[in-house]
Amino acid sequence: MQIFKVGGAVRDRLLGKPVTDIDWVVVGATTEEMLAQGYRPVGADFPVFLHPKSGAEYALARTERKSGRGYGGFTFHASPEVTLEEDLIRRDLTINAMAEDDQQNLTDPYHGQRDLEARVLRHVSPAFAEDPLRVLRVARFAARYADLGFTVAPETLDLMRQLSESGELEALTAERSWKEISRALMEDQPQVFIQVLRDCGALKVLMPEVDALFGVPQPEIHHPEIDSGIHTLSVLEQSARHKQPLTVRWACLLHDLGKGLTPEDEWPRHIAHEHKGLKLIKVVNERFKAPKDCQELALLVGQYHTHGHRALELKASTLLELLQSFDVYRRPQRFEEFIAACEMDARGRKGLEERSYPQADYLRGAASVARGVAVQPLLEKGFKGPELGEALKRERLKALKAYKENA
Structure with a gap:
């Protein structure tokens, strides 16, 4: 032995x-x-x-x-x-x-030691192509060791391409796929994972909704990088750079899926892409059976990220609706993760990675003001049931209007 x-x-x-x-x-x-x-x-x-x-x-x-x-x-x-x-x-x-x-x-x-020194990810034998999960694993290792200069060997990428075209990737269970995806998103360079999947044709099979973003232009005034797919990779890169949790990284990956549905004759504008993207986010969430907290945040960020960017311009009533949508009274952490995802979205643009994001503190302040409205005085006035809810809403709106005026 x-x-x-x-x-x-x-x-x-x-x-x-x-x-x-x-x-x-x-x-x-x-x-x-x-x-x-x-x-x-x-x-x-x-x-x-x-x-x-x-x-x-x-x-x-x-x-x-x-x-x-x-x-x-x-x-x-x-x-x-x-x-x-x-x-x-x-x-x-x-x-x-x-x-x-x-x-x-x-x-x-x-010759693994030789490949370590050469910074190459290379398959051991042709049997590599028998296991579709290896496509995801290699892309994950590429993300993990990108900082050290590792790249995928061309012949290994060819085998990954063959696997992607073979139909074998569809045989992977949601659980196995999510385990690899979630681990890859938590690496230091998760955008490399997505790029390698795209390079070998696997992204088109596993996440066609994300793959569809590449080649779709956006207005240059807001997006110097122009390409929606490149923007998504940059947002993911920022989320790792700022040590965001998995929920935020997943939301960053899916936040702009609606732009892949915009007709070409409407490019580079993407009117109502937030709403259009929701059905795609739901599909991707369900395909990989993502955890509930990841699913919920991805949908909320997809729907409201432009609200986050326009926070300082929002009417008090719209601001209140936003806070209510996130249930900031009982789930403050989820709203904090939303703010983080919005900030990563704002920074994931060419040349704007170091930009300030005053919307973050403004939104935190608004949530604090809304949470600070006391229920007890309203109970003492005799409000109860639905009437109490409406009275509480009015008081919160009043508090937010005062906050907006003083901000």
């Missing part, structure tokens, strides 16, 4: 990055031998065991072959005869197909 550290832990150590998750592979062992040493079995599809003391996962070396469509369409074979090299060759990228023993002696049959 031999035990090796494999995959990401080896890769990140060689890159000088913090090692968080460690994967272990056991070569030359049987299930019975693992059980005899106190390991506890947990694997459903192939033999995985928990270490008796640390609880870490140890997998028996295995081979796999394609047996059906999608991410789950594989048959696995684990036995003491499977070599370390055979286990490593089934992995996605060369930089993930290295192993080391407890003395840090490196086993690198597919």
Whole structure:
């Protein structure tokens, strides 16, 4: 029995990055031998065991072959005869197909260390094209390591393109896709993830609504970058630069989908794109079964982001309607995330990345004023039920008018 550290832990150590998750592979062992040493079995599809003391996962070396469509369409074979090299060759990228023993002696049959030094994301073998999830994984690694100068090897991009055209991407479950998408959006350069998906044709398959934004012009006076797709990438880039949470990043990706529906003869204007985009945002939300908080914020940002930009010009009544739509009284954090998404939208424009956004403090102040209207005096006056709601609305409107005059 031999035990090796494999995959990401080896890769990140060689890159000088913090090692968080460690994967272990056991070569030359049987299930019975693992059980005899106190390991506890947990694997459903192939033999995985928990270490008796640390609880870490140890997998028996295995081979796999394609047996059906999608991410789950594989048959696995684990036995003491499977070599370390055979286990490593089934992995996605060369930089993930290295192993080391407890003395840090490196086993690198597919030249992962060379590709690490060359800053290249390269597939290990033609079997790469058997797993559609790898298209998303490679794009995610491209986003993770973009700061280090990593790019996708042309021949790997070709295989990703073949996968995108094969129909295999449609076999991915919403849950698997969302797991990769959400992780990629939280990388330091999430816009690279979207760009790589577009480069290999996968964006058109997975998110045609986002892909449709590329090549669609916007008024240059507001958008020096002109192209709606480029703008979306820039907004996503800003959301990562400003360390926004997943909810905000998801909303940033989807906020302008309505512009992809504008007839060409109306370009570069996009009248009512906020409203038109809502049905597309709903479709994308449902396609990936995005978490409820991500879905809700994406829809609200899509509908109201231009209100955010025009905050200082809004009538007090419109401002109140905006605050009511977000339920700022019970859910203040959601409104704060809306403000953040609006600010990222304003900054995601060529040459305007450092612009100030006074609308943010103005909107926060308005929410604070509306929340500050006390209910007790109205109760003491005898208001109750629907009448109390209307009276509260009138008092909040009055407070917002005073706020607007003094701002």
